[in-house]
Amino acid sequence: MAGLKPPLEALSARLRLAVERGWEDLGRVDVAMFRIEQADLVLGRLEGAVVPHTFVWVSRSADDVDAALDILLSALGIDRKALAFRGSVEMGFEVFDGSSG
Template sequence: MAEIEVPGPEPEWETAPSYQGGKRNPAFQQSMWEFAASSFQLVAGLRPPLEALSARLRLTVERGWEDLGYVDVAMFRIEQVDFALSRLEGAVVPHTFVWVSRSADDVDAALDILLRALGIDREALAFRGSIEAGFEEFDGSSG
């Protein structure tokens, strides 16, 4: 059987995962996180780093990218609720973002499930809310 040769990229094509002003490359690549993120809603930020949170649950952290740069993400399920924890590389705010599946009926209950599994309480929250309703920031003090 003859070997089929695949030609290399055209010289004017941009890399597939980058912005393509002229859309000269016929492929536009998304990271696994960019694709999966559409199934999740951002609901909170946690003060502890992603490494400590993922170590607690023995999660594997995967690296992807989004419009703002590289992102480290762990996606998992607890009590039939889908979660993701993410951290954007070089972010001004170093919080770990908490994402919950858009199909979750009660986001507050889901957040409680996560915090309980992580062995932390709401004092670990840096902010809480949604993109649609806005976010409430917490200073970390109790009371």
């Protein structure tokens, strides 16, 4: 998982993705699901989330999550400076912008 600073609408527009609204255990969520170079990815925003970032989920089937994230950043035309955080619940999170994650 990672967090990107740009808003979901701007990121999904760059990739020409439709954003859909759904409901998860944590509440309403807006998501865009897609595949780039064999990597299954989701961009999303949780309504009422503590942090305002766009969440990025990489499929657990991905062999190299960092490579999948780099592919996404390249497709978006942004670099790692756009990352607010990255990591996992199991391994912990690395925060890049000073917010709590």
